[in-house]
Amino acid sequence: MPQPFTASTITDPILDGLYETLRLYQHGPFSVRCPDCHVGPGELCLARRAVHRARRRAYREKLAAVELVPLLAAAA
Numbered sequence: 738m739p740q741p742f743t744a745s746t747i748t749d750p751i752l753d754g755l756y757e758t759l760r761l762y763q764h765g766p767f768s769v770r771c772p773d774c775h776v777g778p779g780e781l782c783l784a785r786r787a788v789h790r791a792r793r794r795a796y797r798e799k800l801a802a803v804e805l806v807p808l809l810a811a812a813a
């Protein structure tokens with residue numbers, strides 16, 4: 738008997754593909770080490786289909802630090 742389609746049967750493979758692509762190119766939160774599960778850049782978090790909140794925060798902090806320099810240069 739075929740399983741009925743649910744939101745997760747459609748979105749889970751999409752999410753897996755997206756995370757795999759981001760991981761492969763070390764993009765977004767996958768460009769930094771995860772403070773929670775201690776995986777390095779370019780590795781998936783050990784939590785399935787999730788990126789730890791601390792890793793997202795670490796990525797945003799890195800991004801803010803990188804973006805601050807061009808803003809300071811533009812103001813000079």
Ligand SMILES: [Zn+2]
Pocket residue numbers: 771772773774775776781782783784788789792
């Ligand atoms: Zn993690």
